[in-house]
Amino acid sequence: MSNLLQNYARFDLEFVKGEGATLFSKDGREFIDFASGIGVVSLGHGNLEFGKAISEQVGKLVHVSNLYQNSLQEKLASEISKLAGFPLYSFFANSGAEANEGAIKIARKYGKGERFEIISLKDSFHGRTLGSLSATGQEFLQTDFKPMLEGFKYVEKISEIAEAVSENTVAVMIELIRGEGGVEALRKEEVLELAKFLKSRDILLIVDEVQSGVFRTGKFLASNHFGIEPDIITLAKGIGNGFPIGVVATKLENGFSAGDHGSTFGGNYLATSSALKTLEILQREEKKVLENIELFSKELEKSFGKERLTGLGLMRGVKLDSDVLEFVKRCHSQNLLTLKSGNNTLRFLPPLLISEKEIKSGFEKIKNCLKG
Ligand SMILES: Cc1ncc(COP(=O)(O)O)c(C=O)c1O
Known part of the structure; x- marks a missing residue:
């Protein structure tokens, strides 16, 4: 029995450590984080400076x-x-x-x-x-x-x-x-x-x-x-x-x-x-943020097509025809964190200082999710 008030419908996932846009789960998996704690961890996890x-x-x-x-x-x-x-x-x-x-x-x-x-x-x-x-x-x-x-x-x-x-x-x-x-x-x-x-x-x-x-x-x-x-x-x-x-x-x-x-x-x-x-x-790191925006945008267009995209910078959405929560869960099974917004939008809020390698790795996972 939990003594927590049950106001959150939490996913069955817990994280124990993070580095940049990579999160390590309690059950030993390595996730790419395209959510940054709902747009919070702008520098990424575990920033030593x-x-x-x-x-x-x-x-x-x-x-x-x-x-x-x-x-x-x-x-x-x-x-x-x-x-x-x-x-x-x-x-x-x-x-x-x-x-x-x-x-x-x-x-x-x-x-x-x-x-x-x-x-x-x-x-x-x-x-x-x-x-x-x-x-x-x-x-x-x-x-x-x-x-x-x-x-x-x-x-x-x-x-x-x-x-x-x-x-x-x-x-x-x-x-x-x-x-x-x-x-x-x-x-x-x-x-x-x-x-x-x-x-x-x-x-x-x-x-x-x-x-x-x-x-x-x-x-x-x-x-x-x-x-x-x-x-x-x-x-x-x-x-x-x-x-x-x-x-x-x-x-x-x-x-x-x-x-x-x-x-x-x-x-x-x-x-x-x-x-x-x-x-x-x-x-x-402003230059790095702008480079990330460009790369992230390109990858989004490649994966979903321009017409479905919304938002600006590293606050982006994709209108889906299928159930968004189901897609977010499919991302979890590929070790990727994404978010839902509204009824039909898949949302991306990666850390602003995410690395190029993490962006590419995240979109490889998206490719797998899109295969169904
Ligand atoms: C636009 C906007 N305003 C206000 C809030 C509320 O912020 P907080 O959860 O820190 O109270 C949020 C949180 O998601 C938000 O997105």
Whole structure:
């Protein structure tokens, strides 16, 4: 009997060690990892440079609370702003959902109690806490936990947002590439048009980059591909290489005042040093990430054909006619980890620093899976 709550439908697999994009299972098998812990372990497993940096930090200082100055937080906030390419002011949380909670609070504060409504998209995913779940446009995830928070509205498409806006609307929250909803990327023109419209109505644009951010698409932010400077972005997953950290970053210098928001653990020395080291390595290895994107794309096209592919960079999907979960299990039998997204999409989120050999080996396994 397990004493764990059974909220996860886990596969019968356990891993004991990892090196790069290779994972070793408890039963002695060697897997290629095209999932990176759902887009988290961007540097790959067992990265010694990362390990050394955070071990040193553990030996020095892990946590003293947000009652005191923290120069690592200052440095990380400045790095995020520099990498985004426009001025951003950051708050550090511990997960993607929590980062989105921060975004919702900043938006509500901006609305001064007069405007509070946030519009998001159907099939979006913004997290499991009640605020982020209220923003998530997937009824089946909400059903057992109603009532959701007041003031959320969902539309099918970007083009429906203008009509859905009311005098209460303070923000629109979107993913540029829907991570859990089929890895569909929005079209650049419609996003640019939306950004312009929202600006003209003084409505904030919140872009959830929890999955798409931190070089996952080849640029620091997916927003950089779309040529937009959102009022608020959220990050998590890939920024700490597995150490939990969430970020809400906003152009609003006074998005929060003292006492508005907080977190006991948020941005502690261990979390911020993990993120700083991850960003340092990813910037140094940018060329390698871009080469990986090119090779991975080519292999995907060879295996599945261009028409079935979705997504951007190393956040890719393939529309399958057959059952996706069954295909993921077939990959397991070939010692390969892949992911499901939405109902009919096979998803790939490999470590950004995966080796050429691991990419090729993974696609050999895909070939075997496709043979059935
Ligand atoms: C786009 C997006 N937002 C938010 C979240 C929630 O992040 P977390 O699980 O860290 O709370 C996720 C997680 O999958 C996500 O993909």
